[in-house]
Amino acid sequence: MNWDDARVFLALGRAQTLRGAARALHVDQATVGRRIAVMERNLGSMLFLRTSTGYLLTAAGEAAFEAAEGMEAAATELMRRTQGLDKALSGEVRVTTTDFLAVDFVIPAMARVHAEHPEVRVVLNSSSQLLNLSRREADIAIRTQKPENPDLIVRRLARWPMGLFASRAYLDSHGMPEPGRAFMGHDLVVYEPHLSEGRELLLVGEPAGGGRIVATVNSSMMMRRAIAAGLGLGEIPQYIGEQDGLVRLWPERERSRPYEVWMVTHADLRHTARIRAVIDQVVQVFSEAGPG
Incomplete structure (x- = not known):
């Protein structure tokens, strides 16, 4: 198995579907399937079980996968060491x-x-x-x-406090939330991974059980856009909220963990x-x- 074959084999072993492997390699699915078939024929071993859910490594495939990862590590180290000496600005x-x-x-x-x-x-x-x-x-x-x-x-680029923000339009419609009422009568935009952790939902330390979750998002960009659109209250970095012209609520409060x-x-x-x-x-x- 040469390095080009190993790349295809590793991609399919990780993605477990022709589509996923093809996407990772920037080729079409037929090319991946054809290369794997040729590898199996040349090695005289079945590397994958074809199932309804995808491609699963056989015992021979698992052994080959471990060896292929060794090839990948060596190839990557060679690239890093040679490129680390590259002084060209291109x-x-x-x-x-x-x-x-x-x-x-x-x-x-x-x-x-x-x-x-x-x-x-x-x-x-x-x-x-x-x-x-x-x-x-x-x-x-x-x-x-x-x-x-x-x-x-590793280098830290920023450390911003997390604050509670809303749009002016939202506050004109719903008023200011009152501390101690768990956001009763207010709409909330929540970062979805925080919900999936199974812990009590807090916004800048305030329990949020009395609020209505109207949107969950999985990125900071969607969070800031949802708040700016007036969907509800939400936590975002103070720097970003101020830059977007949003209103910071309870400025004396921050989330315990900064951004x-x-x-x-x-x-x-x-x-x-x-x-x-x-x-x-x-x-x-x-x-x-x-x-x-």
Whole structure:
């Protein structure tokens, strides 16, 4: 099995569907199916069980998968070490972040990089999916969770208090909530993962059991847009609420956990010229936004 075959095999082993593997590899499903069939014929072993729910590794497939991951690790290390010596201000830099951070910070940084180094091309992945830097799925990650991997270089870009906000239109219609009434008579916009944790819902420390949840969202961008549209009250970073012209309620209260933003890259790549250029501009844009 060569490295090109191993990439296809690993993609299908992880995605467990032809469609998912094809999407990860940027090829069509027929190509994935054909490559896997050729691999199995050349190896003389069935690597996958074809089931109604997808492709499952056989015992032989599991052994091959472990070996293929070793090939992947070696190939990735080779790329990191050689690219870490690259001083050229040209080529591709892959950045992954959330939609809100992409719009407000990363895209302005990209514009500055392009103005100074037009041969540097940034590939931006905006989603809540956590890509793997060790497998070089991205060169730079900008996230709200701090990773613990010792091979990664981590830098905090921002630390904003979380406040309770509403639009002026919502307050004109519903009035101000009263502390101690658990948001009785008020509409709430809630971050969906907080509900799925099964804990009591709190907004800036106030129990929210008396309120009506009118929307749940899974991204900061959707949260701020829902609040701005007058759907209800919600928690967002103070910096963002003020920037969007929203009204902060109970300004003496904050969520116990602030909103933190971390930039992460692999230790082997931090001195690559084109990656360094992107990192510097991202840091500058965040620093201009205020205290972090």
